[in-house]
Amino acid sequence: MIVEARDGCRLATRIEGPEGAPALVLLHGLGMDMTLWDAVLPLLPGDIRVLRYDLRGHGGSDVPPAPYSMGQMVSDAEAVIEAHGLRETVVAGLSLGGMVAQGLAVKRLDLVRALILSNTAAKIGTPKIWDDRIATIRREGLAAQVETVLDRWLGRDARHGSAAGRARRMLGGTEVEGYIGGCAAVSGTDLWTPVSGLRLPVLGIAGAEDRSVPTDLMRETVELIPGARFEILRRAGHLPPMERPEDWAALVSGQLRAIGQSGGA
Numbered sequence: 411m412i413v414e415a416r417d418g419c420r421l422a423t424r425i426e427g428p429e430g431a432p433a434l435v436l437l438h439g440l441g442m443d444m445t446l447w448d449a450v451l452p453l454l455p456g457d458i459r460v461l462r463y464d465l466r467g468h469g470g471s472d473v474p475p476a477p478y479s480m481g482q483m484v485s486d487a488e489a490v491i492e493a494h495g496l497r498e499t500v501v502a503g504l505s506l507g508g509m510v511a512q513g514l515a516v517k518r519l520d521l522v523r524a525l526i527l528s529n530t531a532a533k534i535g536t537p538k539i540w541d542d543r544i545a546t547i548r549r550e551g552l553a554a555q556v557e558t559v560l561d562r563w564l565g566r567d568a569r570h571g572s573a574a575g576r577a578r579r580m581l582g583g584t585e586v587e588g589y590i591g592g593c594a595a596v597s598g599t600d601l602w603t604p605v606s607g608l609r610l611p612v613l614g615i616a617g618a619e620d621r622s623v624p625t626d627l628m629r630e631t632v633e634l635i636p637g638a639r640f641e642i643l644r645r646a647g648h649l650p651p652m653e654r655p656e657d658w659a660a661l662v663s664g665q666l667r668a669i670g671q672s673g674g675a
């Protein structure tokens with residue numbers, strides 16, 4: 411289903427699972443698309459509804475001219491969740507998607523019952539780092555940067571396996587304008603203060619070999635929220651849902667059960 415955002419940007423969405431069941435919303439990261447979740451979907455409990463979509467500028471969604479703001483991306487998430495008639499969802503976001511998830515919880519707690527934050531933080535990098543990256547991509551194109559990004563994303567085990575091929579396809583399929591738009595959204599985001607005011611169940615999942623969002627950076631964000639649980643996946647980089655789908659899905663399934671969103675299987 412296509413959902414139109416407030417500014418007319420058309421977002422490609424997909425929903426699966428039993429109607430009326432508690433919902434899990436999946437938000438991918440920069441240079442990715444909703445196929446990030448393909449390997450974990452069959453491993454999640456059968457009694458939840460799973461909604462995923464391609465962020466603006468990514469996958470099958472429209473690619474408006476850069477830059478994009480975090481406000482726009484949070485508003486997109488609101489539009490997608492509301493268009494599917496959902497409330498009180500569990501929102502799981504990875505990297506840029508995790509920033510959108512945090513921003514959504516700050517703005518619309520009625521839509522967010524719990525957060526699963528994967529390989530993300532309240533603030534990632536510095537404006538200088540992102541400005542440099544944007545300038546490089548504008549100059550050289552994204553194709554020239556694919557191997558550099560994959561090197562940052564993937565843990566040692568995944569570099570030569572099937573996950574590398576799938577990650578390369580996602581990144582290679584991303585348009586320069588969409589990637590740069592997403593870089594600008596990350597660059598302009600610092601959720602440190604508002605996230606420290608959040609009170610809801612949170613599971614943080616880091617990859618021990620993540621070179622994009624190191625475990626300590628992620629831990630600092632998770633520790634802002636009292637009671638949050640933090641897990642580090644061994645032998646995983648920035649894309650555990652692709653690199654370690656069984657481990658990532660087991661953590662998420664356990665959390666869904668712990669907060670009463672799933673009865674099991």
Ligand SMILES: O=C(O)CC1=CCC(=O)O1
Pocket residue numbers: 439440441504505506507534559562596622623
């Ligand atoms: O591409 C990267 O290096 C890491 C990243 C930061 C935000 C995001 O979504 O990806």
